[in-house]
Amino acid sequence: MMHVGDVTETLAAEVGLRSDEEIVRLRQIVRDHAIAQGFSLVDQTKFVTAASELARNTLQYGGGGDARLSKLTNGVRVGLRLRFVDRGPGIADIERALRDGFTSGGGLGLGLGGARRLCDEFEIQSEPGKGTVVSITKWKLR
Amino acid sequence: MDTPKGAALIEILSRHRDALLTEWLDQHLSIALRRGLTTEAEMREQFRSFLNVFTDALQRSDILDANRPEWEPVRAFLAEMSAHRARQGYTPVETATFVFSLKQPLYVRLRTELDDDPAALSEVSWNVNLLLDSLGLFTTEVFQRSRESIIARQQEELLELSTPVVQLWEGILALPLIGTLDSARTQVVMESLLQKIVETGAGIAIIDITGVPTVDTLVAQHLLKTVAAARLMGADCIISGIRPQIAQTIVHLGVDLTNVTTKSTLADAFTVALQRTGSSVLTPSATA
Numbered sequence A: 001m002m003h004v005g006d007v008t009e010t011l012a013a014e015v016g017l018r019s020d021e022e023i024v025r026l027r028q029i030v031r032d033h034a035i036a037q038g039f040s041l042v043d044q045t046k047f048v049t050a051a052s053e054l055a056r057n058t059l060q061y062g063g064g065g066d067a068r069l070s071k072l073t074n075g076v077r078v079g080l081r082l083r084f085v086d087r088g089p090g091i092a093d094i095e096r097a098l099r100d101g102f103t104s105g106g107g108l109g110l111g112l113g114g115a116r117r118l119c120d121e122f123e124i125q126s127e128p129g130k131g132t133v134v135s136i137t138k139w140k141l142r
Numbered sequence B: 001m002d003t004p005k006g007a008a009l010i011e012i013l014s015r016h017r018d019a020l021l022t023e024w025l026d027q028h029l030s031i032a033l034r035r036g037l038t039t040e041a042e043m044r045e046q047f048r049s050f051l052n053v054f055t056d057a058l059q060r061s062d063i064l065d066a067n068r069p070e071w072e073p074v075r076a077f078l079a080e081m082s083a084h085r086a087r088q089g090y091t092p093v094e095t096a097t098f099v100f101s102l103k104q105p106l107y108v109r110l111r112t113e114l115d116d117d118p119a120a121l122s123e124v125s126w127n128v129n130l131l132l133d134s135l136g137l138f139t140t141e142v143f144q145r146s147r148e149s150i151i152a153r154q155q156e157e158l159l160e161l162s163t164p165v166v167q168l169w170e171g172i173l174a175l176p177l178i179g180t181l182d183s184a185r186t187q188v189v190m191e192s193l194l195q196k197i198v199e200t201g202a203g204i205a206i207i208d209i210t211g212v213p214t215v216d217t218l219v220a221q222h223l224l225k226t227v228a229a230a231r232l233m234g235a236d237c238i239i240s241g242i243r244p245q246i247a248q249t250i251v252h253l254g255v256d257l258t259n260v261t262t263k264s265t266l267a268d269a270f271t272v273a274l275q276r277t278g279s280s281v282l283t284p285s286a287t288a
Ligand SMILES: Nc1ncnc2c1ncn2[C@@H]1O[C@H](COP(=O)(O)OP(=O)(O)OP(=O)(O)O)[C@@H](O)[C@H]1O
Pocket: A053, A057, A058, A061, A062, A086, A088, A089, A090, A091, A097, A098, A102, A103, A104, A105, A106, A107, A108, A109, A110, A111, A112, A113, A132, B217, B218
């Protein structure tokens, strides 16, 4: 358990991301926890979809990595935070990667920007040659 | 080539049989039991049977070469065991360890036995080493083949289950998608729809995504590509079964479906399709 400001963070699950099957598994785990936290159907779907986008980026561009899901409480709010870590090539130009339509892999180029729009908080850190960390958070009033 | 005889080996195998069995088993059991894949009794039985066929082969031909016909029963035994383990969920390494873990207890015995003849010791040891290596690698090969055939079979089953293109009406096809749309499966499903369009000459295809739990950019891209390909073949697609939460998510993702006809239910999509093909279903009130 960790306290930052008034936020209490408790690790709920860790999932390796090295295959399509593991992405499916992550989505199921995230959905289960979103339901347990009392997220509405729309918020469940948004958070699971954002998770799916980032998980696939981790696999496709980061060469695989890990996802850590934690439960948050902050006064009258509860939430979920999901952090993706890979040791892939990193992203040289984060602003460009976030731009709708930019893709280096023949996708739609909407995953990163879409994930940011689907969640309440979005953080990305990346260093070329070292890897990428993306974290998303979704809150719900108790 | 003058291959050294396995006489010393037969000697050891018959005299120290039980001790060998126990030492060998000890090394291996921890892996197998930890993974909860077998029982101790079952393993002991398996090891005992292996030592039997191994000793038999040695007695028929004391040349330590796993490729000779006398060693066929040993290979057959290992083949069956490896295939079985592939189904049980062992890893290839754990399977090969079955053979490799016999090395150490054997060496220990050989060293005591051939104490006074270092030349013979090193020669026999070397050949035992080669023999067990080739048998161990053989298990890996069989294991691999078994895994592949298991996977191929599962894939076929999945693909069959998941390509349910149905003809709803003259000129109207429907593809109800169910489950996770990842990887190869989506590709195959979409291709089967295009194939069916060619076969039936259908002018309209309804892709129903009611049963798809998550529509992310990858799924959206597959849908868009299929719609575009169908259009090139002269067929229009209607995407149905877009639930409210999915609609909202798609909008936030920024996926542009404005060029695609979408309907919330399959029934609505069917009505539109009938109108477009110039057919209509008369409702009871209309006939009255
Ligand atoms: N973990 C990562 N490591 C390295 N590069 C990444 C990573 N995640 C994203 N990128 C880069 O950012 C680009 C944009 O990512 P985004 O998810 O928005 O689009 P996409 O994956 O290309 O297509 P889509 O997600 O729409 O199917 C990627 O094409 C890739 O170049």
